[in-house]
Structure formats: structure tokens, C-alpha cells
Amino acid sequence: MIRKNDIRVPEGYFGDLAERLSAIPSQHTAAAAPHGIRRLAPYAAVAASMLLAVTVGNWILSRTSTRNMQGEYESMLIAETLGTDNLDYYFLETGNSADYLTDEDIVNYLIASGTTVEQINYVNDEEIR
Amino acid sequence: MDEQEKVFNEIVKTYSERLYWHVRRFVLSHEDTDDLLQDIFLKIWTALPSFRGEAQLYTWVYRIATNETLNFLRRQKVRAALQFRRIDDVIEERIDADPYFNGSAAERALSKAIARLPEKQRSVFIMRYYEDMSYEEIAAVTGTSVGALKASFHIAQEKVRAELGEGR
Numbered sequence: 001m002i003r004k005n006d007i008r009v010p011e012g013y014f015g016d017l018a019e020r021l022s023a024i025p026s027q028h029t030a031a032a033a034p035h036g037i038r039r040l041a042p043y044a045a046v047a048a049s050m051l052l053a054v055t056v057g058n059w060i061l062s063r064t065s066t067r068n069m070q071g072e073y074e075s076m077l078i079a080e081t082l083g084t085d086n087l088d089y090y091f092l093e094t095g096n097s098a099d100y101l102t103d104e105d106i107v108n109y110l111i112a113s114g115t116t117v118e119q120i121n122y123v124n125d126e127e128i129r
Numbered sequence: 130m131d132e133q134e135k136v137f138n139e140i141v142k143t144y145s146e147r148l149y150w151h152v153r154r155f156v157l158s159h160e161d162t163d164d165l166l167q168d169i170f171l172k173i174w175t176a177l178p179s180f181r182g183e184a185q186l187y188t189w190v191y192r193i194a195t196n197e198t199l200n201f202l203r204r205q206k207v208r209a210a211l212q213f214r215r216i217d218d219v220i221e222e223r224i225d226a227d228p229y230f231n232g233s234a235a236e237r238a239l240s241k242a243i244a245r246l247p248e249k250q251r252s253v254f255i256m257r258y259y260e261d262m263s264y265e266e267i268a269a270v271t272g273t274s275v276g277a278l279k280a281s282f283h284i285a286q287e288k289v290r291a292e293l294g295e296g297r
Contacts, residue, residue: 004150004259006232006240009159014146017163021141021170025134028174107207111200120210 137174140190145170148194154255155198157223157244165201169194188269195270199248220244235293242292243285250285253278 110120148169153162172193180189209216224230224240232240243254252271256262264275264282271278 006230006236007150007153008229008231009149010229014149017149017166018141018145021145021166022138024167024171024174025137028171103208103211106211107204110207110211111203115207117206117210117216120207124210124213 133174133177137177140173140186141170144187144190148190151191151194151255151260152198154243154259155202155251157220157227157240159227159229161201165198169197172197184269188266191270192272195252199252202248217245238293239289242289245292246285246288249273250281250288253281254285254289257282 145166149162149166152165152169153159156162156165173190176193180186184192205219206216209219221241224237224244230237230240243251243258246254249271253267253273256267256270257264262270264278267273267278268275273281
């Protein structure tokens with residue numbers, strides 16, 4: 001017996017729930033096994049992604065030329081000298097929004113690293129002091 | 130409809146409502162429970178081909194649901210800590226703000242006391258008190274020994290009694 005008198009659910013919820021859950025297979029079923037020329041598709045995909053990686057890698061290398069690296073190095077040197085704790089300073093030169101962490105990135109990292117809530121609270125308390 | 134889909138639909142028919150109540154007791158919010166159930170059943174669908182009957186289906190399904198729920202609660206706790214909030218305050222707010230809570234003040238206080246228990250004690254308390262599961266069933270779901278579960282439940286009961294006695 002399940003105790004549930006203290007909680008109610010919206011009218012018709014469980015019928016609707018079962019219907020939505022039953023749709024999961026059709027939403028997530030893998031494609032049928034390929035045949036004929038489609039069997040080559042995975043190999044073509046690997047070859048294409050390797051070619052893309054080489055092309056992108058060359059482009060990145062050409063962008064991060066000695067001149068650009070020099071500029072970035074100087075910015076970081078200035079930041080260290082001035083003792084800035086503004087982390088944006090290190091990232092603004094790249095202008096890449098992927099350098100900024102989202103809250104979910106941080107939560108995922110903390111859980112994966114086994115950081116306890118007590119440790120987080122300890123760090124928070126240390127920062128306040 | 131293939132065999133896997135037939136089995137999955139049977140699982141939905143048999144367990145969707147039971148798992149709703151199971152998850153609801155942990156996460157305290159109808160909307161979060163609904164979201165979690167989607168994730169849980171997606172995981173069940175994905176893992177179904179690898180289920181070889183080494184455990185009872187009931188145990189296997191509950192184990193997936195409990196693990197996903199506990200992961201959700203851990204993320205909630207970390208998120209609260211990052212926002213400089215105590216998880217106890219977050220829990221109290223959720224219970225007080227729940228529009229689907231239909232119980233008495235005593236039942237509300239009981240929910241809060243249970244929500245403040247450590248994870249293992251909370252799990253065994255919910256499964257014993259609200260779902261009337263046997264220790265053997267809980268042991269199969271959690272992978273903990275019956276003896277340890279009995280001890281956990283006893284400690285959890287004492288803590289809840291103490292909290293309710295203090296009138297929190």
C-alpha cells in the first residue's frame with residue numbers, strides 16, 4: 001500500500017503520463033540497418049570528419065600565429081604584473097563565449113570530482129571572511 | 130511493434146504510477162517528478178536490451194528510478210550551495226510552495242523532517258514508511274544489506290521523532 005493521501009495530482013495526469021511515456025520508443029528508436037551504398041555511410045562519415053579536423057586544425061594554427069600569441073602573452077603578463085583577479089581579462093582577447101562557464105558546467109564538474117557540499121560551504125565561508 | 134517495445138509498454142503500464150509516487154516523495158515537486166520520470170523511462174528504454182533477468186524487473190526498474198532521483202537531488206544540493214543557500218531552506222520553500230500538497234500541518238512537518246535526513250536514511254524511510262516495501266526489497270534496490278537498512282531506518286525514525294517533537 002502506498003501512502004499518498006497528503007498529495008494530489010492534476011486530473012487525468014496518470015493517463016496522460018502513460019501516453020507520453022509510451023511515445024519514448026518512437027522518439028528514440030535507432031534507424032533501420034543500412035543496406036547497399038548506405039553501408040558505406042559510416043566510413044564516409046569518419047573520412048569526412050578527419051578531413052574536417054585537419055582543415056579546422058590548419059585554420060586554427062594559421063590564426064594563432066606568432067603575432068597573435070605574442071599579443072596574448074603580453075596581455076597575460078600585464079595581468080599578472082598588475083595582479084588583476086578579473087578573469088575576464090584572460091578571456092576577452094579570445095572573445096570566445098565557450099570560455100565562459102555556465103552554472104550547469106560547474107555543477108557537473110563538482111559532482112564528477114566528488115566535491116562535497118561541506119567543502120563548497122567551507123570555500124564560501126572562507127571567501128566571505 | 131517489436132518485442133522490446135511491447136515489454137517497455139508493459140513496464141509503463143505497470144510502473145509509471147508507482148514510480149511517480151516513489152520519485153515524488155524524494156523531489157517534493159510535481160513538475161520535477163514529471164521531468165524526472167521522462168528521464169527515468171528513457172533510461173529504462175535504453176537499458177532494456179541489456180537486462181538479462183539477473184534481478185527481478187521490479188527491482189531493476191526501481192533501482193534506475195532511485196539512482197536517477199538521488200542524482201537529481203545531489204545536483205540540487207550543489208546548486209543550492211553555489212548560490213550560498215542552505216539546502217534545508219530550499220526544501221522548506223518547496224514543501225510550503227507546493228500547490229499539490231493536500232495534507233495536514235503534521236504531514237507537512239513530517240515531509241520536512243524526512244527531507245532533512247541524510248540520503249541513505251531518507252531513502253530507506255521513504256521506501257518503508259510511504260511505500261511499505263520490505264527490507265529485502267529495499268536491499269535489492271539499494272544494494273545495501275538488510276541489517277544496515279534496519280539500522281538506518283531506526284536512526285531515521287528517531288531523528289524524525291526528535292524533529293517533530295521539537296515542533297519544527
